[in-house]
Amino acid sequence: MMSSLSTISLLLLLSLLCAVISVDAQFVASLQPLPLPILMSGPHSFAFNSTEKGFYTGVSGGAIIKYTPEKGFVRFAQITESSNSLLCYALQEPISSKMCGRPAGIAFNEITGDLYVADALLGLHVVSPAGGLAVKIADGVDGKAFESLNGLDVDPTTGIVYFTSLSSQFSAYQMHLLLRLNDATGKLYKYDPSTKVVTVLMEGLGGAAGCTVSSDGSFVLVSQFTKYNIIRYWIKGPKAGSSENFSNSPSRLHPSSIRRIGSTGNFWIAAVQRVTNQTAVAKVDSNGEVLQRIYLPLLYDFLSEVNEFDGSLYFGSLTERYVGTLKL
Template sequence: MAWLATCSSLVLVGVLALAVQVFYFSPIDPIIIERPPPLLSASPFPINNHLQSVIKLGEGIVKDPEDICVDKHGTLYTASRDGWILRLHRNGSWEHWKNLHSHTLLGITITTQGDVIVCDSDKGLLKVTDDGVTVLVSQVNGSKLRLVDEVVEASDGSLYFSDASTKYDLQNFLLDLLEARPNGRLLKYNPSLNETCVFLDNLTFANGVALSKDEDYLLVCETWRHRCLRHWLKGEKKGKTETFIDNLPGGPDNIHLAPDGSFWVALVQATSEEMGFVHSSKLLKHLVASFPRSLGNVVRGAHKKAMVANVGTDGKIIRIFDDSEGKVMTFVTSALEFEDHLYLGSLNSNFIGKLPLRSET
């Protein structure tokens, strides 16, 4: 019986060692989600696979273009995962414009002055011109920015930009999903004063940012909560924050103002049936966090589908386009409308999708 006692002791030691690893060395401080966000498959709109009809722009030239913007001349800009800021001119030619020597480029926008503002999740908020690159913001209140995500310019020159997580960087952003705490925030940069302040705090993975047509309110996406918030900048509700749209059939990534005043929201598969199960237990969360490779398998659906939603000013979905099987588009992170076409960025493609809108209405 001595061997049985020895085996029992070894098992007990192993269990204790695992418990110590899980609870004392876990990288996360999780909370329980009572009601997991809906899946992309839960969309009330029928599958249409319209995104399978996209024209592929720059195939093999761009790499994982997360966001897109267009200047007043109709030149398209995107930040490629290999560090290049690329331009697509109206004549169809691509230009490798500036190399920022970074693999963490995300949101991008054009200012009224023609400057390119890029979110480098690691370095901060950057201004890119023909003369070079300037770091506008790299820290706030003495704390380094960890995951600068998306940016939009107001008419007064102010820049509103999201810091998706104050705890995890881009390499570990899935740990933020697992933890499920409101680690994100929205920041405001005043270029005339060269000052940055925390505009909104306690956001659950703050992502896309957009201003309304009249700039009377601002929208910010909370990816892990599957919702977008509206913060009023003018009028009777000035200073108040409310839910703009909730229970989206996917995690809202970037959001862009459409010419008619509505908004285009890219929806990513930020959850899964397995993830819903994991979210029900702190123990499971600690276990998954202790074995990071398993987390990628839990959210693998992000690379299998694509969906974008057109949302009206009343917060109601007008139409949805999708690629339910991921045959052409997957992991779409931005949707920008320009001249009756929808331009689609993705963190899982080597092209930008271009979808004619008139044929899809």
């Protein structure tokens, strides 16, 4: 249970992040862009393999690409056979997504080496450690097709996959409509590789943009873009199967993602303010205590994720043609 002091600290953080009007010049100068291969854009989410120094990200055209300092970006996998076609990059999103795929949330099962992918329109997929064509696991549950899948994480203790749908009506490219109509049709799903069954854990979520599992596998956090908060769903313990508010933002900041930082027990939250187009990130622990904050105004059209690995931060977006990196 988060203490009242920790709750107040997190609320104050989010309020301050929205109110800041000055920019950390040293931070802006330290942010290094890694340009994507030509025609590719929108590095939505990141996955890291503990045995390597690089990262993986899903981009427009249905491709998943791998980056290492030695080789730069190389193609690792694709959602459909069509993803290799130039047409997938000639067509604009979201039109290309229906034919080619659009990887959103991605994460590794570090035990098996499998990469799980929540494709925005084409369902839940898995990619073998060798890469190549992704295998579709499911495109719906209980006779209902998935809509606008967005966030995904793998429980590091069990290998169970948790993923979210942003909305049953709107895509990530229609955030203005999702906000205007106060949409609350998002869902949290669970996929168990041992039983190959997908179940719905939560419904009625307001723009479930991202999710992450705690390092001990006791709970999963889900960001609600339209409701300005993050929900904690308990997986284990006396509260298993129940949910509660993990944080709330009184300053109209929309959390777009939340990601676990290795086995530290901490998390990075990425948030945006659509009215002023400001972007903020905050590091918090499992009790909500604020550990660090960074303010990034006007650097991204839409910050989809911030993730940390091996001493660096990685910034993703829906539309940019580069990955932002920052040495901590």
